[in-house]
Amino acid sequence: MKKILCVICAVALCAGMLTACSGGKPEPPADVNIAVLKGPSSIGMIELMDEAVSGSIATNNFSFDVYASADEIVPNIVQGKIDIAAVPANLSSVLYNNTQGKVQVIVVSTLGVMYVVENGETITSIEDLRGKTIYAGFRGKSPEYDLNYILNANGIDPEKDLNIEWKSEHTECVAALAAGGNAIAVLPQPFVTTAQMANENIRIALDLNNEWEKLQEKSVSPSALITGVLVARTEFIAQNPGAVKDFLDRYAASVEFANSQVEETAALVGKYDIFPAPVAQKAIPYCNITFIRGQEMMEKLSGYLNVLFEQNPQAVGGTLPNNEFYFIG
Secondary structure (H helix, E strand, O other): OHHHHHHHHHHHHHHHHHHHHHHOOOOOOOEEEEEEEOOHHHHHHHHHHHHHHHOOOOOOEEEEEEEOOHHHHHHHHHOOOOOEEEEEHHHHHHHHHHOOOOEEEEEEEEEOOEEEEEOOOOOOOHHHHOOOEEEEOOOOOHHHHHHHHHHHHOOOOOOOOOEEEEOOOHHHHHHHHHOOOOOEEEEEOOHHHHHHHHOOOOEEEEEHHHHHHHHHOOOOOOOOOEEEEEEEEHHHHHHOHHHHHHHHHHHHHHHHHHHHOHHHHHHHHHHOOOOOHHHHHHHHHHOOEEEEOHHHHHHHHHHHHHHHHHHOHHHHOOOOOOHHHEOOO
């Protein structure tokens, strides 16, 4: 019996020594500078942001700055002033190409937020857009390529089979809808909700996220309509793996909170002046806030970037990023 106890103690002691030796020194708390964009992509981040501001996170020092435009974020990433940033999906690829791999995408944060809306009852399918005039405010940007892909895949030539009246701002499309006359527009959230709150006759006719998914049903490697992703500096990931893991774990919980606690999330969106809380509460269920990482992220995002590349290579920075672009973790 004594021999057995001695063996057990010896094994336990060795196991403890191995754990101590293999674990090494614990990673010290890191300063993590995070850039948030005003708009749907910030919704999934908002609870984590609030926790950081309140000082309730003890593991790492997360600090957040809210930006009105991705153009403001880009130079700060390049200069190393931002470690993690929410950016449009195509911009992540542009950044990767332009910096020779100094950023990696770490998670897909937002799927499609574009909707066909109308002041009327004429649109029930993509085919119903044939011959119509629709208002849109995103010419030359990735949503134009998203719409073109969906139209072409449904046999509708966006140059010949309908008339797209381009506006400089989404607010102009909202105004055109409010004017009545069975107007049709393609709008992102939260502009859809804003339009509906101003005019109860405006309805969502088609969800372009759903239309995209229909086109992927028979695909071997289905892509997704992706609006926003999070990127991190490659150097920061290498130097602070524990902090990156901590961030991703907390961010996943924040996304879950956003999708399950809509009223509380909307209040935080208003608190941090992302957009008004009443608009947020109605818009959040339509913002497709998500958390997709690893191989699934790589599959869906690479397919989406390929759709953009086939229409305009410059939309993704001239070339499709290689596998090093995707932080699998």
